[in-house]
Amino acid sequence: MSQLNLLLKQALQTFTCTREMFQQNLEKLMNLMNKTSIDDVRINPVLLSNVIWEKPNKAPATYVHIYEDLNITVGIFVLKPGLLLPLHDHPDMHGLIKVIHGKVKITSYSLNTDNTEIYKNENTEVFSESMTPFIVEKTSEVIVDPSNVCSILYPEHKNIHQVECINGPAAFMDILSPPYDTLNEHGEMRRCNYYKVLNELAPNIFQLQKTESPSTFWTDSAPFIGKLFA
Template sequence: MDNKDEAKSSREIVNVPPILSIYRHALRTFDDNFKFEFTTNLGKLKTMMDTLRAEDLGFDKSLNNPGTWEKPNKAPCTYIEVIQNSKMNMSIFVLKPGFKMPLHDHPHMHGLLKVIAGAVRIRSFSEYPLKEAANEIDFAARAKHEAARLAHGVHKRRRLFAKVSNDSVCSANAHTCVLTPTVSNYHEIEALEMPAAFFDILAPPYDTLIEGIGPRRCRYYHVANEISTNLVELQETEVPKCFYCDQAPYLGPILA
């Protein structure tokens, strides 16, 4: 390679858009072929997302304008799909000032959330006591029990104890929040006095199959009982009628 070709190659590496680098690394992170590197790759993915900016995603600045959210019939939340495949979903959510995305779960999923505009209060919970599968046999037994319960039409709404794992205000200069299948798997997100937007990655996506149970379904909850300052009882509820979205196009770099 001569000097001209080497300089061109260096420029190409430097000019890779941050979101494309994040996408490529996320593919590796959530690929079962690299499962023994998962913890390291997840940590690197979080670090890469820590510096992500609205400009890197081609974010429509008009969505930052409070006037946009005062229009008649405007949904309280705008959803922007960045990309989705069998391994993960990458998207942007924009919330109107003062709107709270209801408390919900992420069944057997990992997630990363980075605020890119405005500020939000994030309140997250972990099931208590922590019920992490000790091994594959234990997990299979739990999955079989859940599948049988659903197959027999026994769908009593879930009620569980949960410990507050995070309760903080995050702005665009805050670090990325991470949830796992057991830690911070339940959360609610509230925009403050201005519109707020966050980019997130969920893996696997909702509706993908959990072996022995069925599709991953998002369930909603409310705090039925505050036992102490950091321990609550959650009750599954119907999808809140206040929560609905319109959609906007993704305007950032093409991911491939």
């Protein structure tokens, strides 16, 4: 079985297993993702060249869809040189990111930490529900390339982040669970929300506000040319 198929099989196992087995399966998934390279997935090499990104009206990011069901979504984002993937969230989701080409900087923010509690008040506790500002802590800022292990986000830890492409094009594999556009525990559709930084209240403590997706950011798609479950 190919490395990609082993990864997909373990992702399905991880996000459908019992609570007692989740951490053990998550560690197995992380280990497999750390071993996954660009050689294990087939990407059109044109997407990794500078030529295509110089074309007029080319979207600043291309998404290669690999697999999705009710439990997981798996794909690859290819980013334009210098692109800043806007600050966004993953509501009540787990996510794993593995850079397979190029270099990116991932800046992550967390909700409900011991440090954010100090700054919270009745007007700053709403998350993703309105334009009301809320408080987060910047808990990670890392520069990663294919030699680094995968990054992981949890439902409340590192759940809001931005990704900046450094120098040439970059590509990363993305596993999310549950997928966007699935119902959360309140019966509401799980959407991706975008944010802007209003101000820094203290070192690494920021006030964010929900905003519209920036007009300068959009994605197009490219077909996945590999084989699944072969």
